[in-house]
Amino acid sequence: MTTGTTALTEESIYALLENVKDPEVPVISVRELGVLRDVKVEDGKVLVTITPTYTGCPAMDVMREDILAELHKAGITNVEVKQVLAQAWTTDWITEEGKAKLLAYGIAPPEKTADIRALKGGTPVVECPQCGSKDTVMVSLFGSTACKALWKCNACLEPFDQFKCL
Amino acid sequence: MPEQQPLLTYLLRRGDDNLILGQRLGEWCGHGPQLEEDIALANRALDVIGQARNYLQYAGEVEGKQRTEDDLAFLRPEREFVNCKLVEQHNGDYAHTMVRSFLYDAWHLPLQKALTKSSDEQIAAIAGKAVKEISYHLRASSDWVIRFGDGTEESHERVQHALNSLWTYTGELFVQDEVDHVLVKAGVVPEMAPIKAEFDRTVNEVLTEATLQRPADAYMATGGRQGVHGEHMGVLLAEMQYLQRAYPGAEW
Numbered sequence: 001m002t003t004g005t006t007a008l009t010e011e012s013i014y015a016l017l018e019n020v021k022d023p024e025v026p027v028i029s030v031r032e033l034g035v036l037r038d039v040k041v042e043d044g045k046v047l048v049t050i051t052p053t054y055t056g057c058p059a060m061d062v063m064r065e066d067i068l069a070e071l072h073k074a075g076i077t078n079v080e081v082k083q084v085l086a087q088a089w090t091t092d093w094i095t096e097e098g099k100a101k102l103l104a105y106g107i108a109p110p111e112k113t114a115d116i117r118a119l120k121g122g123t124p125v126v127e128c129p130q131c132g133s134k135d136t137v138m139v140s141l142f143g144s145t146a147c148k149a150l151w152k153c154n155a156c157l158e159p160f161d162q163f164k165c166l
Numbered sequence: 167m168p169e170q171q172p173l174l175t176y177l178l179r180r181g182d183d184n185l186i187l188g189q190r191l192g193e194w195c196g197h198g199p200q201l202e203e204d205i206a207l208a209n210r211a212l213d214v215i216g217q218a219r220n221y222l223q224y225a226g227e228v229e230g231k232q233r234t235e236d237d238l239a240f241l242r243p244e245r246e247f248v249n250c251k252l253v254e255q256h257n258g259d260y261a262h263t264m265v266r267s268f269l270y271d272a273w274h275l276p277l278q279k280a281l282t283k284s285s286d287e288q289i290a291a292i293a294g295k296a297v298k299e300i301s302y303h304l305r306a307s308s309d310w311v312i313r314f315g316d317g318t319e320e321s322h323e324r325v326q327h328a329l330n331s332l333w334t335y336t337g338e339l340f341v342q343d344e345v346d347h348v349l350v351k352a353g354v355v356p357e358m359a360p361i362k363a364e365f366d367r368t369v370n371e372v373l374t375e376a377t378l379q380r381p382a383d384a385y386m387a388t389g390g391r392q393g394v395h396g397e398h399m400g401v402l403l404a405e406m407q408y409l410q411r412a413y414p415g416a417e418w
Contacts (some may be wrong), residue, residue: 055295056216085220086291088298141306142206146213150202166298 008076013039013046020070023062024145027105030063034093037084046071046079051089053166054146091166103129108151108162126162128153138162172348173286174228175248176355178238179345179391181221182249185239186399187270188215189406190257199260206306210267213299220292240410244395244403251390252335254399258328261314261321265328268307268372273339275300276364280356289354308372315376322377329373330381337386339365 017039020030030036030050038049048067052060064081071079091110094102099109108126126136133155141164143150148161191211198204222235252270257263278300281293314325340358342350349355373380389395409416 052216052295054213054216055220055292055299056212056214058212084291085295086287088291088294090298140202140206141302142202142209144205146209150205164302 008041008044008046010039010041013041013048013071013076016070016074016076017048017067020063020066023059023066025102025105025107027101028094028098030067032095032098032101034089034091034095034098035060035063044078046076048079048081049084050081051084051087053089057146059145089166091163094163102163106130106160107148108160110163110165124165126151128156128158129160130158131156170228172345173354174225175345176349177221177225177228177289179248179250181218181225181235181238182247183253183270183274184214184218184221186247186249186402187253187267188212188218189402190253190255191263191267193257194263203260207263210303210306213303217292217296217299220295224288224292236410240407244400245393247395247399247403248391248393250335250338251387251396252332252339254390254395254402255332255335256398259324260310261325262328262332264307264310264314265325265332267303268311269332269336269339269369271300271304271307272368272372273336273361273365275304275368276361277356280361284355285353304368308368311372311378312376315373315378325376326378329378333381333383334385334387337383338388338390341388341391343391 014031017031017036018029022028022030022033022035025033033053035050035053036048037051038047040047040049048071050060050063050067060083064083067081068079071077094110102109106129108129111124123138125134126138127134128136128151131153133153135154136151137154138149139152139159140150142148143161143164147164147166149164150159151162152159188211191207191214194204194207195211196204198207218239219235222238226233226235226238252266255262255266257266275297278293278296282290282297284290284293311325314321316322340362342358346355346358350357370380387396
């Protein structure tokens with residue numbers, strides 16, 4: 001069965017949603033970010049479940065709009081975007097390809113595991129996304145968006161963002 | 167449902183605490199002592215306003231009168247706000263702002279941690295997200311208390327002064343009334359004793375490192391939970407609610 005031009009299957013919806021990027025980090029899709037939790041197609045209705053990264057993240061409303069717009073563009077209008085809080089999002093849900101894209105974009109990806117040390121105060125070793133040096137220093141726990149910290153590289157002297165472990 | 171009214175009041179208290187603190191932190195936007203701190207405060211304001219939004223949204227659902235989180239935030243009068251008095255205190259200097267956040271975070275973190283085990287699923291979910299964010303807040307506010315306390319003579323004096331003047335608002339954080347008692351029994355909210363113990367541990371640890379004196383427990387100001395606020399609150403609300411009062415229903 002088709003609606004408009006796109007077959008209405010979960011696979012096709014996932015494929016379309018690859019085009020929906022994080023508005024603040026436009027190289028990574030909502031799936032790669034771990035925000036897209038589920039897609040269901042039932043009786044011609046699409047239910048998309050997303051979860052916020054940070055509670056107050058203003059990008060969430062934009063992502064919801066972008067998901068609706070992307071599906072509408074494909075002629076899919078019977079859509080509900082539901083937001084859930086549990087399980088709480090963690091940086092562990094950013095896919096490996098997503099982390100590689102962050103790095104290429106100049107944002108140091110979060111540490112491999114959302115470990116309690118980083119949350120509790122142990123400062124992680126973060127490699128400079130520009131030159132790869134480990135001689136870096138955190139300037140501020142809070143960066144240009146809620147999910148990032150601000151760092152500086154002592155080797156190449158460039159400032160850079162780090163995706164905070166959460 | 168006998169539990170509904172206490173639950174509504176509890177959700178408003180949690181929402182209002184975060185909303186009013188968020189408003190205060192937001193007042194620093196564009197006025198921070200350095201660019202990184204300006205950004206950091208706006209970030210933290212965003213986190214707590216987000217938490218407020220979750221709690222007030224849920225409060226609106228529980229109330230069942232079709233009020234949204236925005237209605238609750240922007241259209242309630244002062245006497246209906248049930249935030250603690252600590253968060254409404256003026257920003258003062260940077261030491262004052264940081265101590266206010268530190269005392270709040272040191273209480274808020276163990277409280278939200280305990281709420282992740284709430285028998286109310288929605289509260290547990292909101293708390294589950296909040297805990298991770300508040301961990302960063304506490305780390306940042308502790309850092310500044312230590313930096314000021316163990317800094318220059320001037321910074322030490324200012325941060326001690328802030329601590330002395332804000333201490334009177336810490337007692338209210340641990341007061342439980344009939345609203346809490348009903349909910350504690352239902353497993354929705356935790357007892358305060360373990361939260362006080364963790365607060366004490368954090369405060370003592372940080373103040374020791376900061377070479378600051380913990381003020382003695384004396385008169386503790388209360389009333390916020392009953393909607394009786396200090397003279398700063400009206401001015402804060404006048405600014406926060408201005409737009410929706412002047413242009414009802416205005417949207418971004």
